[in-house]
Amino acid sequence: MYPKKKRQSIVVLIAVWSLFLLLVTAHARTSSASNKTTITDIRYKSYPTHTRVVIDCDRPPLYRIDRMIDSHLISVHFSKAILGKLLKDNPILLLQGDLQTLETQEEGKDDIVVLLTFKSPGEHKVSTLSNPDRLVIDVTNPEGDIPPEGELPHTDGVPTVPSPSSPLTPEAPKAPLSPSSPASPSQPQGAPSPPSGSSSEIRTIVIDPGHGGDDTGAIGQMRLRESDVVLDVSIRVTKLLRNRLRKEVIMTRETDIFIPLKDRTELANNKNADLFVSIHANAARRKTARGVETYLFGRATDEQALALAARENATDIKSAQGFQEIILNDLLRDFVLNEALELAHYTQEAFVKTLMPSYPTLSLGVKKAPFYVLAHTKMPAILAEISFVSNRVEEQRLQEGSYRQKIAESIFQGIKGYIEAKRNP
Ligand SMILES: [Zn+2]
Secondary structure, eight states, X not given: OOOHHHHHHHHHHHHHHHHHXXXXXXXXXXXXXXXXXXXXXXXXXXXXXXXXXXXXXXXXXXXXXXXXXXXXXXXXXXXXXXXXXXHXXXXXXXXXXXXXXXXXXXXXXXXXXXXXXXXSOOOEEEEEETTTTEEEEEEEOTTOOOOOTTXXXXXXXXXXXXXXXXXXXXXXXXXXXXXXXXXXXXXXXXXXXXXXXXXXXXOEEEEEEOOBTTBOOOBOTTOOBHHHHHHHHXXXXXXXXXXXXXXXXXXXXXXXXXXXXXXXXXXXXXXXXSEEEEEEEEXXXXXTOOOEEEXXXXXXXXXXXXXXXXXXXXXXXXXXXXXXXXXXXXXXXOTHHHXXXXXXXXXXXXXXXXXXXXXXXXXXXXXXXXXXXXXXXXSOEEEEEEEETTSHHHHXXXXXXXXXXXXXHHHHHHHHHHHHHHHOO
């Protein structure tokens, strides 16, 4: 025991020390946080005369704008910045207005690049505003024409792509750039044109059973061949579409023959197909891997997606990566991908609702990867991986007609859901 006086001074000492520690940690916290700007959100809105993009930050950003003269691409380079979770999870957004894509990339440890591509870009003007801190980029529309109806992001805050995957939110309807430029189209030129929706009537659908002939695709432990099972499922999907929806359906192959990927996409393009659905079965080294997933074209979601695309493209990963880079410019222009994203969501949802109650498995979700057949088709295109032939249970299921029928029903329901949504937007 200490004498009372000494005890008091120890208590004081401890108190002072804790206060010191508290201050040190608080300082460390603020100084490490003050190192970097967090880019929390990106919003956009199209007006008849210009498009406004707002990049929200948690403090005044350090930035520079890179743009070649008259380029469609404007890149905003942020130094000492990081992405907030929202943007990190959703690095690319494909749009339908004058602003066609919005993409974020991490560069090195400290920098972030925001890439904006425009259909018909005019001059750009940049300003920073505070409270909250944000960078505002206005890009004029040189043609000055009014974006077709339906291409404007809705002012009620509904994004132009399905929201689960696109937290990049359209800007809230604040004051337009100039009060004299109303946000609503005022003078459509010429006679009233049909709404763009009516031209998107789905008439012809291409169903593409993967592989065939010498190219068996993946082979299971019980020797089930991917090429066989996807052909059978494709025939079932085709019958459902023809019988129940009265659609014209073209199969890229109806028998066990080899068809090059190029011929498949050319067939779909030459026939002016409205949708392209490729059907494959998955395989993985890890024997427990299982589930269903739906792909659209894009930068690979992860290593596994890239490896899968490489295998399905029958190339090695390295060339798939090169392919991915080459195709990126096309990707940036190609807003058909918005439709593909929707179709993919409907299809994946149908797997969950139609297949999984009877055959529990994992919904691996909607993903992106640079599949050849998805890159070279001009219409919305998806690729379904309908189970893993490398998984014993799923291989067994894939042998059964009833399972194949449920898979076919799911794909059919996905296409049907998408078509119905087009009809009644
Ligand atoms: Zn395959």
